[in-house]
Amino acid sequence: MKKPKPRADKGIDSDSADESRVDQEPDEIGESTHLDSLRHDLEVKTEESRTSQDKYLRLAAEFENYKRRAQRDQADAIKFANEKLIKDLLPTLDNLERAIQSAEEQKAIGPLLEGVALTYKQLLESLTKIGLQQVSSLGEAFDPAKHQAVAQVESDSAPPNTVVEEYQKGYFLHDRIVRPAMVTVAKQSTEHETDIHSE
Known part of the structure; x- marks a missing residue:
């Protein structure tokens, strides 16, 4: 007569499965927490990168504006370097013009008037060349x-x-x-x- 085969203890198998699930759950929780941490770090770094890029763009724009202003100021300094000289010479130009007008009104056309008129013309031409109008x-x-x-x-x-x-x-x-x-x-x-x- 054959002896019946011993049956597996279902209670023991169930407990082992529960223990396996308990062992796995902390690992999954740990991985999820780690992913959240990495995601947070990525967001922080992305924001920092965006902020740094904005600062760089602003600084680059400010530098370009400064460079343009400096170039314009330098050009103006060169362009108007003769302004004081012009102001100092204008009274001379006025006196020459008055002398010519006075001589013409008195009909005193002669070598002196011609010389003054020529001087006036030459002076005016010289000043015109450096920008006088x-x-x-x-x-x-x-x-x-x-x-x-x-x-x-x-x-x-x-x-x-x-x-x-x-x-x-x-x-x-x-x-x-x-x-x-x-x-x-x-x-x-x-x-x-x-x-x-x-x-």
Whole structure:
């Protein structure tokens, strides 16, 4: 008679499986925590990298602006280096011009006048070569940026606020005003104002 085979103890197998699961769960939790930590570190480093890149771009832009300003300032310094010389020479230019006008008015055309006129012309040409330009005035609208009004006169022939006389020429050095022109400006005549009001 055969003896029955001993049955496996199910209780023991169940306990072993539970122990296996218990052993595995801490490992899985540890791996998950480690991944979370790595993910957090990656986010931090990404943000730091983005911040550093923004700072770099700002610094690069500021440097470019500084370089452009420095180049512009240097160019202006070279361009207007003769400004003081120009200002010192303008009275001489004025005196020569007045001498020519006075001689012409007195009909004293002669060698002296011709010499003065030639000197004036040569001086003006030399100054023009380094950037001097005369301010245009007569017949133009008054512009306080380049005109200095010393008087106003009533005029029926010129629109109000128009330059009708120039006492002293004004000058530019390149695009910068060195001296404004001294001018007389037209204003509306009293008779014209009366006619307008009477209508």
